[in-house]
Amino acid sequence: MIHPSRGTTGALYHLRQILMKFALSFIASTLVAGTAAFVWMKAAPAPQPSHSEQVARGEYLVKLGGCADCHTPKIMTAQGPVDDKSRAFSGHPADVELPPAELGNGPWGAATAGMTAWAGPWGTSYAANLTPDHATGLFSEQSFIAAMRTGKKRGIGRDILPPMPWQPLSEASEEDLKAIYAYLSSLPAVHNSVPEPTPPAASTRSLSDDAQRVSNPVALRGL
Numbered sequence: 001m002i003h004p005s006r007g008t009t010g011a012l013y014h015l016r017q018i019l020m021k022f023a024l025s026f027i028a029s030t031l032v033a034g035t036a037a038f039v040w041m042k043a044a045p046a047p048q049p050s051h052s053e054q055v056a057r058g059e060y061l062v063k064l065g066g067c068a069d070c071h072t073p074k075i076m077t078a079q080g081p082v083d084d085k086s087r088a089f090s091g092h093p094a095d096v097e098l099p100p101a102e103l104g105n106g107p108w109g110a111a112t113a114g115m116t117a118w119a120g121p122w123g124t125s126y127a128a129n130l131t132p133d134h135a136t137g138l139f140s141e142q143s144f145i146a147a148m149r150t151g152k153k154r155g156i157g158r159d160i161l162p163p164m165p166w167q168p169l170s171e172a173s174e175e176d177l178k179a180i181y182a183y184l185s186s187l188p189a190v191h192n193s194v195p196e197p198t199p200p201a202a203s204t205r206s207l208s209d210d211a212q213r214v215s216n217p218v219a220l221r222g223l
Contacts, residue, residue, distance in 0.1 A: 049175075051182065058183025061176055070127040070163065074114035081114055090137075090190035092116035092126035097195075109162075118163050123199040125161035133189040138181070145177045161197055 049057065062068070071089045074081035087093075093116070101110040101119030109120040116127040131137040138144065139154055146155020148169045153160060160166050169177070 049179075054179045054182040055186050056183075057176070058179035058181070061180050062183055065165075065169075067130070070115045070118075071130050073116055087190055087192070089130040089184065089187055090133075090192040091129035091194040094193045094195065098124060120162060121200065122161050123197055125164075125197045126194050127164075129190065129192050129194050130184050131187050131190045131192075132185045133191050136191055136193045137189060138184055141178065141181045141185075144181050145174070148172070148177055158197075 068083055068089065071091055072083045073087045073090065073093055075084045096112075096117075098112065098117055098119075101124065109118065111118045118125050129137040143154040147153060147160065148166055149155070151160050151166045151170065152158065172180075
């Protein structure tokens with residue numbers, strides 16, 4: 001005959017064993033599930049921004065970089081040159097020709113009143129048309145990013161000339177470069193064929209002709 005106290009002890013021991021096994025099983029399952037969730041979160045791609053979010057991010061970056069300073073033609077006012085909103089980001093006006101800059105000796109540079117053309121030891125360079133005009137403006141997103149990464153026109157052409165600061169842009173993230181492109185692509189297209197850069201001392205006009213243009217306030221609309 002089994003003593004009651006011994007039977008009770010055995011039953012409690014058996015119950016403890018069951019509870020212990022259940023607890024260990026629960027802990028093991030929790031650890032496995034937690035590990036799996038962590039691995040999935042690490043492997044899962046980050047959510048992609050919507051197009052409107054991408055455009056907003058690009059607008060912020062373009063404003064922060066002061067891109068309009070050189071790529072938007074100016075209108076001369078009593079307070080000085082201001083952006084011509086109707087030609088935003090359309091680059092150096094195709095109808096504004098410039099003589100070679102007489103820089104003399106020393107580390108000098110020169111710019112038009114509208115900052116769409118710059119001259120230095122490299123010659124004269126013109127701000128590009130960044131609007132989505134198919135014939136004269138932006139090229140593909142892939143080519144745009146390649147240009148910013150390599151400092152080459154469309155990523156394969158001639159060197160991008162000063163003062164375009166492509167060097168810091170080459171270190172931008174892929175997402176930020178795509179955002180900049182998205183914003184520029186959202187702008188109104190402006191048909192404007194920007195001149196190719198000219199080497200030092202190349203001249204197509206006389207200095208006197210250009211002096212007359214600069215002295216004319218109406219002509220300064222194109223600068």
